[in-house]
Amino acid sequence: MEFSEELKTLKDQVRFDGSFRTGTFSNIVIAGMGGSGIAGRIFSEMYSAKPVFVCDDYHIPEFVDGNTEFIAVSYSGNTEETLSAAEEAIKKGAKVHAITSGGRLSEMGVDTIKIPGGLQPRSAVGYLTMPIINTFIRPKHEDIEEAAGLLSDLDKNNTVQENIATEIYAGRRIPVIYGSTPYRSVAYRWKTQFNENAKILAYSNYFSELNHNDTMPLRDTYRKDEFYFMAFDSTDERIRKRIEVTQKITGTSFKKIEARGSSLIARIFYLIHFGDYVTYHLARIRNVDPQDVSAIEDLKKRIS
Ligand code: PA5
Numbered sequence: 001m002e003f004s005e006e007l008k009t010l011k012d013q014v015r016f017d018g019s020f021r022t023g024t025f026s027n028i029v030i031a032g033m034g035g036s037g038i039a040g041r042i043f044s045e046m047y048s049a050k051p052v053f054v055c056d057d058y059h060i061p062e063f064v065d066g067n068t069e070f071i072a073v074s075y076s077g078n079t080e081e082t083l084s085a086a087e088e089a090i091k092k093g094a095k096v097h098a099i100t101s102g103g104r105l106s107e108m109g110v111d112t113i114k115i116p117g118g119l120q121p122r123s124a125v126g127y128l129t130m131p132i133i134n135t136f137i138r139p140k141h142e143d144i145e146e147a148a149g150l151l152s153d154l155d156k157n158n159t160v161q162e163n164i165a166t167e168i169y170a171g172r173r174i175p176v177i178y179g180s181t182p183y184r185s186v187a188y189r190w191k192t193q194f195n196e197n198a199k200i201l202a203y204s205n206y207f208s209e210l211n212h213n214d215t216m217p218l219r220d221t222y223r224k225d226e227f228y229f230m231a232f233d234s235t236d237e238r239i240r241k242r243i244e245v246t247q248k249i250t251g252t253s254f255k256k257i258e259a260r261g262s263s264l265i266a267r268i269f270y271l272i273h274f275g276d277y278v279t280y281h282l283a284r285i286r287n288v289d290p291q292d293v294s295a296i297e298d299l300k301k302r303i304s
Contacts, residue, residue: 003197003283003290006123007276011151013126014144014269018113019134020097025069029094030132031055031085032073034192034296035122039073039099039129041185042272046264047136058084060092070094072110073128075121077103080304086110099131120291122196125189125272133265143263150261150270154277161277164230164255165198168278169285173228174200178254180207180239182264183232183271190230190275197290198282207231207239211246218250230255232271 028047030040033056040054053061058081064070072086077100086108089096096110101117101124115127133139154161168175175194179187187204194202205214231243231254247254257274259267283290 001118003120003123003280006119006291007273007280008155009119009123010126010269010273010276011148011155013124014130014147014151014265016115016127016130017134018099018115018131020069020071020111020113020131022069022095022135024067025050025095026067027051027053027063027069028136029053029055029060029064029068029070029089030073031060031070031082031089032128033079033081035120035125035196036073036075036079036082036099036128038122038125038185038189038192039132040071041188042125042129042268043132043136045182045185046133046268049136055085057081060085060088064089064092064094066093066095068092068094070096071132072096072098072100072105073132074098074100074103074105075115075119075124075128077101077105080300083108099128120196120293122193123276126269139265140263143265146261146263147266147269150266151273154270154273158277158281161274162281164278165281165285168228168282171225171228174226175202176227176229177202177204177275178207178210178229178231178243179204180232180234180236183259183268186268186271186275187232189272190279193275193279194282196293196296197276197279198286199288199292200282200286203227207234207242207246211242215246215250218246218252224252228255229253230257233258 044052070089074082098112177187184206191202191204
């Protein structure tokens with residue numbers, strides 16, 4: 001499937017209704033790397049009823065026990081860090097679940113939701129994230145439909161996104177993406193999409209944390225015109241003020257990225273898809289294949 005066709009599947013992915021059955025639990029741990037790992041990061045910003053730990057490592061935290069709902073997320077089902085984390089969770093007696101399209105993870109004998117294969121992992125963000133959201137948040141049908149509608153609109157018209165990609169390419173600039181709660185993980189997702197789809201380095205951080213570090217180089221770094229600064233708009237007055245004052249005192253202008261939609265799930269997926277299209281267009285303009293992850297695959301082979 002062409003990458004642009006992969007992107008168009010997201011509107012249907014958010015309608016994916018898989019979920020896990022859970023009992024009583026005291027914490028949630030979600031393990032996953034890269035395009036699969038983003039699922040846990042997104043969920044952890046949407047849910048705060050119980051502690052959520054995002055595990056992007058071989059080893060799981062010490063607190064994991066029989067009261068932990070542990071979810072291993074790996075599109076291929078063969079990612080070594082995720083398999084190692086899942087094995088440790090099984091040994092510790094956690095309630096282990098998996099989201100995967102196959103591979104060794106699907107053969108571990110844990111409670112598994114099998115999702116469709118054939119996509120790049122990062123294009124399967126809906127399939128990878130919705131089972132977690134459905135299990136612990138149970139979104140309303142109309143919120144899902146709102147998300148699907150906004151994604152479909154982006155599929156039909158992504159000129160704004162193409163223009164941003166053109167500007168980035170024209171100056172050969174490094175994207176800097178600033179998010180804020182509840183879109184910190186989305187800013188990181190954009191960074192990783194620039195990396196994998198467009199094959200360029202990118203950087204992300206978030207308000208208000210960046211006002212305690214990045215704010216200095218925003219004023220004083222060398223060759224500031226090497227960067228393309230973007231900030232997700234916020235509905236929080238304090239954050240809005242920070243965005244404005246940061247621009248003023250550092251002499252930096254941020255391209256404002258506005259979320260659309262009224263429900264949180266719609267706004268999050270809208271922003272995710274916005275970034276998908278910017279990075280897809282940048283890949284196209286650069287004449288690189290957005291599906292190519294050969295260096296990542298080569299590395300996986302060499303260390304296995
Ligand atoms: O998008 C990608 O291809 C990568 O970031 C992968 O998601 C990452 O290497 C982990 O692999 P998987 O998603 O199969 O667990």
